[in-house]
Amino acid sequence: MPTLNAKILMSGLLLLMLPSISHSNDLIFAVKSSGIEPYNLALKGAQEVFKAKGLGSVVKVYDIKGDASIWKEALKDIKEERPKVIMTFGTVATELAMKDVRDTPIVFSTVLNPEESGIVNSLASPGGNVTGASLDIPVETQFSYILDMVPAVKKVGVLYNPKETGLIVERAMATADRMQIQLIAEPVNSETDLPMAIDRLFRQVDVLWSVADATVFSLPAIQKIIVEAIRYKVPFMGISPSFVKAGALFSVKWDDIDIGRQAGEAVVKIISGSENISDIPVATPREVSISINARTASTIGLTIPDKILKRAEVFK
């Protein structure tokens, strides 16, 4: 029984041993977790890269609609046609592919917190047959945006389920220390804890930060948190522009197409054989911008600095 490392080594060697790149044989399969827009945009970005580099476009695109049984069918094709690289879009597709495919490089995109999900060992050296482009905007970047929005900020609050996002919050604590911000983390073990947690936290913090925690941000809870943040007049930094649209004060955002481009570049590197997949670090968003909800800002009585307003996407 060969160990995982041995396997990876072997597949790496195999790739290295390929004498030349035959373009017509460069099969790339794309597996989308679902049909939502961010995945489509990312795929578009990847295609752009392939075109520019003279590679053929992605041969086959699968939308598994979040369903493992549809994935099974895609897997059959993969086993038969043996593509050079499998591109995955979203966490669901990535995890399924990682579970069933060990001998083909998997390049993901549009995945948030791949480290915490266990998709990669670390962003710097992902390990295994996997790499890709994550949506993780570094916490430092996020906090700097908080400082831009609310320069007088002292206490930043966050709601989290220790079992789910404990690691992220722990690391964020260190970052906050460094930036001389006090991060107050309020644990939410189940939905029922939420009202109490909100009440406790929102009274004492200047800004509410957020991590992608499924326990905290279930659909009904998102609405509640947004509403409560406005009632407590706490500037709320949401996870994505969707949050801002729904009433959160602001969020940082990445460029969906550029995420795809980053993944596409990793694919090119693998196919050209210029780099071993295990050596390709996970990319993080290169182009970060800010979204602001102007109405929320006026409701909670916050004046947004002009220099931010200029480069922000503003929802009115």
Next chain:
Amino acid sequence: MTENIVSRFWAGLSLVQKSIIVGSVLFIANAAAFTISFGNIQERYQINFLEEAGTAIAKTIGESSKFGIITRNWDILSAQVQGLLTGNISSITILDVGGNPLFEITGSERVVLDDAAVRQKTLSESPSSTERLFDPNGSLHAIIVSQMIESEKRPAREEIGLFTEKAGKERIGTVIVVMNARQVYRELAESRKTFFYLGLLAIAVGISIIVIFVEFTARPLKKLVIATQKVADGDLGYKVEIDTKDEIGTLASSFNTMLERLKETQEKLVMTERLAASGRLAADVAHEINNPLAIMKNYIYLMRKKRMKEDDPNQPTLTIIDGEIDRISRIITQFTDFYRGYQIPLEEVEILGTLKEVIEFYRGKLKERDILLEERMMGSGKVLANRDKLKQVFLNLVKNAEEAIPEEGKIIIETGREGGRIRVSVTDTGTGIKAEDIGRIFDPFFTTKGVKGFGLGLSVTYGIIKNLGGDIEVASEAGKGTTFKVMMPTI
């Protein structure tokens, strides 16, 4: 052999006993059929109920056990599952996605299962399934219900930001509920026993009802039988008192009708006898009546001749009274003649001469009525008789002939000898006698002439002729005429 015994036994039973036996057999067969079919329905119902209960329990556990499974909290799981454990449940097992048992609780009577088959079940894609396990002898052994336990899938992290929390559900395990069917059979056996006793009770009640019913039906029959025996013993006055509307009632009423007819016929017979007896009696009485009549008549005569003038206004009344006395006397005399005929002294009487006397007596009257008289005297003879009586005979015949002719017609009087006998016949072209009356014309008091006739003429005639050893015959055709023929032995 047995057939013989059975048929002999059967033949020896009364109708009532037979009815009771047939009714009871039918009733028991009916009850048995009902019991069996009810038992089957009950079995099916119980098994379906068991299956439904198992499915419901599996579903409930599938819903409630998620938290315990996700958190691997056996205390919570145990508390939830324990609360659902009933006598019918053999075991409840919760397996993880891989088919490994996480938790199991066993009921009072565990059904041993093939673990590999159970594991297979957990890997199957179907969300729920039901399987019935049968014993080698075909009776249900257990019902295995498996139910997939699903949990809301957590959205992928990036999906939180995208508000796409429609991740759906994912399987987190399987619950397998094994229902013990043996319990059902035990309960069925128990209820069958109850049903059996109830059935016995029903049969007892049913048979009693049949017996009572048959008794009620048979009672009129018994009455009929008694009536038949009574009638056979000669009691015609007996009446069967059955007023049921059924066939027995009809039979009873026709039996009663028959009895009435029988009684009528018998009464007629009795009356004829009585008539004969009373006739004789009347003859005796007549004598006793004649005497006071004679005295009355004498007093009337004396009253009219000696105490009254000839123009007394009471004279016509007395004439009428005198006439009526004569009439009574005549009737009585005729009676007496009829019944005492044989006592009258006999003499040699020449027929033709006697007949001529009667014809001469009647000739005027016939001429008056334009009735033709034809005499065909072709023989004569002497007979031993009473001259007056014989005259009476011929007179009656001629009188009847004359009375039978409505306006005009003919009377033929004929004589002739036939062997040692003389024949006298009187034929008329009158109305004739109706066929239905011909048998009764010789009866005393039979008349078609209303108040004008007494109906004694022919009966007296018959008596006289029979007395002298002769015969009288009649031949008649309605609308054409009648012939009376008298035959008398000659000396």
